[in-house]
Amino acid sequence: MPADTVSVTGWGRTAPTVARLIRPRTYEEAVAAVRGCGVRGGIPRGLGRAYGDAAQNAGGAVFDMTGLDRIHAIDVDGGTVSCDAGVSLHRLMRVLLPLGWFVPVTPGTRQVTVGGAIGADIHGKNHHVSGSFSRHVLSLELLTADGEIRTVRRDTPLFDATTGGMGLTGVILTATVQLQPVQTSLMSVDTERARDLDDLMARLAATDDHYRYSVAWVDLLARGAATGRAVLTRGDHAPLDALREGTRARRDPLAFRPSRLPPAPAHLPEGLLNRRTVACFNELWYRRAPRARTGELQKLSTFFHPLDGVPHWNRIYGRGGFVQYQFVVGHGQEETLRRIVRRISEHRCPSFLAVLKRFGDADPGWLSFPLPGWTLALDIPAALPGLGALLDTLDEDVAAAGGRVYLAKDSRLRPESLAAMYPRLDAFRSLRAELDPRGVFVSDLARRLAL
Amino acid sequence: MKDAFGLPQSLLVLGGTSEIALATARRMIARRTRTVWLAGRPSPALEQSAAELRALGADVRTVAFDALDPESHEPALGKVFAEGDIDMVLLAFGILGDQAHDEREPLSAVRVAQTNYTGAVSATLVSASALQNQGHGSLVVLSSVAGERARRANFIYGSSKAGLDAFTQGLGDALHGTGVHVMVVRPGFVRSKMTAGLAEAPLATTPEAVATAIEVGLRRRSETVWVPGALRLVMSALRHAPRALFRRLPI
Secondary structure (H helix, E strand, C coil): CCEEEEEECCCCCCCCEEEEEECCCCHHHHHHHHHCCCCCCEEEECCCCCCCCCCCCCCCEEEEHHHCCCEEEEECCCCEEEEECCCEHHHHHHHHHHHCEECCCCCCCCCCEHHHHHHCCCCCCCHHHHCCHHHHEEEEEEECCCCCEEEEECCCHHHHHHCCCCCCCCEEEEEEEECEECCCCEEEEEEEEECCHHHHHHHHHHHHHHCCEEEEEECCCCCHHHCCCEEEEEEEECCHHHCCCCCHHHHCCCCCCCCCCCCCCCCCCCCCCCHHHHHHHHHHHHHHCCCEEEEEEEEHHHHHCHHHHCCCHHHHHCCCCEEEEEEEEECCCHHHHHHHHHHHHHHCCCCCCCEEEEECCCCCCCCCCCCCEEEEEEEEECCCCCHHHHHHHHHHHHHHCCCEECCCCCCCCCHHHHHHHCCCHHHHHHHHHHHCCCCCECCHHHHHHCC | CCCCCCCCCEEEEECCCCHHHHHHHHHHHHHCCCEEEEEECCCHHHHHHHHHHHCCCCEEEEEECCCCCHHHHHHHHHHHHHCCCCCEEEECCCCCCCHHHHHHCHHHHHHHHHHHHHHHHHHHHHHHHHHHHHCCEEEEEECCHHHCCCCHHHHHHHHHHHHHHHHHHHHHHHCCCCCEEEEEEEECCECCCCCCCCCCCCCCECHHHHHHHHHHHHHHCCCEEEECCCHHHHHHHHHHCCHHHHHHCCC
């Protein structure tokens, strides 16, 4: 089995550590890798889109699961797929869209694996309707620390520990997922602008239920009365009759043609994204959005995954990398959200990828992130002065409001803050202690946060 | 583990009574550090340093360590690493010596060289190997501008730091790609008990300023840090000054 000693980081490109990267091609190789991973343990890794240190394991093994990527069975009538955990959502879309099915939940990128989607219990723009990814997982097969492969069904402690468990209960080998039927590969999108944060929250709260997918891009560099101005994009899969007769789209309604630009260069100077450039971008982005437009047809990739069009877009932050901060606070904590947005805006964080969304009901994963309420996600260059201290104060605010930060994006949380944010952490720890007494599964994230 | 800003959760200080080291430890405890090991010769001063850091909320332990006894380094430091990962090792021990006295007493000059150079070589290698096994960690070595070019006034100390500086740079290159980050810190004149009673040099700095520079260096994953930063230019000029001129400079 090939094993290279390589430096590994998350998508944010901070805190590199070195590990043996092992790429199993069969279940037997995966079992052998877990049994022989040595004293510093191992952690599964998919396409490396977690921003922080979740799929790193300093001095130990990292299992690159993208070598296990077979789709086993598709139930075209019932709308389910059984596949290896290393299959990407991109591949699933390619295969399933022509059959009239779509993944139940997609994050802002197609470049995640099914295993990663379950391990981080990812959410998408449809969380307020469809919940997180794990809600649609019917069963999965888990390779545990003892080298055994177990079938894990819904409503069991091991299932709830594994969904959102950041790969720490074992290596997910396969999963069966319930799919979403679609008539076309296009999206029907309504766009509107909100002049400030209160306007934005009012619009989201009032009319989110009309849409399957909803998200708002927020300008966090706007100050004063414009603080939190935003562009809302909401929509649903376009029905067949929304496509005009005689067009290419109508003739081939389920075609999947993601657009793609050249990749970002490998070496870009530091500080390309600073307050001035990002403020310019934000101004343009806000101005170019229509005040209100309904029923626009967009490609799936334009609506869901605009950044996938630029491979390696994370390089634009330069060598210093960036930090992604995503938190959620419950309904009724709007004041906390306002305060945090104000703080970020006052600190002048050059963030051009800030997104606000209303979450629906939570799913049972013990370390699953979503809670019913408001979630804000933003990217910030790691070199921004005072950023660490700012985020520490935001953590305190979030925890005091009963909210939490997202582990799949975290690269800097303190272990002390974690227990308040994830009340079922103790159950998770004791399940791990029982299932994996030797601590075979461990990551840099787990070491940093004592998970 | 270090976080996205390079801040360590656990710190091992070699030379646990060094003022620069303690200023750095205080800074790190204020940020992320929860575990601190202070290695040094057992003394009331070492225990007092530990107590001071403990009061800031960290779990602080001391470990007996003598730079002049390289054979003890492996067992002493091995014990520390066996207790858990160390995210940052700060090599801070060193003695200034008394130039005039040491020129007359070769044995005490040798003691300066053995402490600052050979002792540091041994402790650094032991630490580097443990960090390499972890696959992560920063090794921060306190060098000095005195090592950049030996001066008439303190060439015994300066030469020991020159050796340490060159050794650390080479080690940093050797460890490139192993996950271990090696950083050389070159402070100028630092106001501390080590320099008490000496005439202050231009661009004098403080232990706290060195701590700040180390924090920034960790975030940037720097390989060389000058404190203050302007010394880089000053020393670059001095380095190229002709010998006949350099000898006459009032430094």
